[in-house]
Amino acid sequence: MGDYKSRGQYFPPVSAQLVNLVQLKPKEMVLDVACxxxxxxxxxCRKGAKVTGIDLTPKLLMLAREEEKIAGLSSINWKExxxxxxxxxxxxxxxxxxxFGHIFASNQSLAxxxxxxxxxxxxxxxFSSWPSELLSERLSDVISKYNPFGETKEFKPGSWGSPDxxxxxxxxxKELFFERxxxxxxxxxxxHxxxxxxxxxxxxxRIIGELKFQNKYDIIEKVRKEYLDALESYFLDNRLRFGYLLAIGKK
Incomplete structure (x- = not known):
């Protein structure tokens, strides 16, 4: 599974921005998809909402419960x-x-x-998503290019980063609007x-592990070089800049 908490430690400001943009009010019923x-x-929840968090991965839900406890909360309904x-x-x-959760559903229309x-x-x-023309999807393209499992990608998470x-x-x-x-x-x-x-x-x-198992260290080096090339364009003053898109709409 990797260390999702470490990788997601920069997401809380995005969460706050999202909660503010939907104009959440206390006691409203909220669902956090792929939480x-x-x-x-x-x-x-800290804004007073009645919250349900749903995710496919039991280990992440266990971690979410720990985070809730640290926050001094106990009312969130966590559901697989x-x-x-x-x-x-x-x-x-x-x-x-x-x-950055629902965008990985294999059937985008159904999601x-x-x-x-x-x-x-x-x-x-x-919701928040990664635009296809910016860094996150460029890195995803590099990894997918050398995927040793031969998986076909009929969807791209970056599609959720396109307003159209x-x-x-x-x-x-209705009233759909976007913010970057x-x-x-x-x-x-x-x-680093x-x-x-x-x-x-x-x-x-998972990709690197399989390539090592297949003894394809030359491919790993290609992945590394192309990954670094993508990163270089977005590296400035010891910071990597990951652009994202927020979409808000009313039913």
Missing amino acids: GYGNTAITA GDVENLPFEDETFDIVLST AKEMVRVLKKGGRLG KIKRLLPEL GTIEIPCLSPN YWNDSTHKAGYLM
């Missing part, structure tokens, strides 16, 4: 489940959120329909980030 270790769910088949009745929530389905009439949907694609996926939403931001990650060099990623980023760890 990870709970950064957005906890942010919403899939964005493509949300275990809730129609129009259950006032707000549905996702911070979009499910998030809208569980949203009340007049409710707000808000979001409008097509979510035609039911940048996560800045301190590091001494692009190679590569080293950190190969020890903590689950998907990259």
Whole structure:
């Protein structure tokens, strides 16, 4: 799984920005989709919302419960489940959120329909995603290019970073608007980030591990060089700049 908490430690400001943009009010029913270790769910709960966090990975939910306890909270409903088949009745929530989570659903159209389905009439949907032209997706492209498992990608998470694609996926939403931001990650060099990623980023760890098993160290070196080339363009003053997109709409 990798060290998701370490990799996600720069997400809390995005969670706060998202919660503010959906104009969350105390006691509103909130669903955090693909909640990870709970950064957005906890942010919403601290604003007084009644929060449910759902994720496919039990280990992440366990970590989310620990984070909730550290925050001094105890009311969040943590639930195992899939964005493509949300275990809730129609129009259950006032707000549905996702911070870089739902974008990895294999069936994007179904994920979009499910998030809208569980949203009340007049409710707000808000999420963050990675634009396909910026750093996160460039790194994803490098990794996918040398994927030793031969997996075909019929979807790209970066599609959720395109306003035009979001409008097509979510035609039911009104008053849809977008806002951009940048996560800045301190590091001494692009190679420092590569080293950190190969020890903590689950998907990259899986790819590198398989290439080592196949004794394809030449391919690993190609991955490293292209990964570093992508990073170099976004490295300034000992910071890596990951641009993101926020989308907010009303049902």
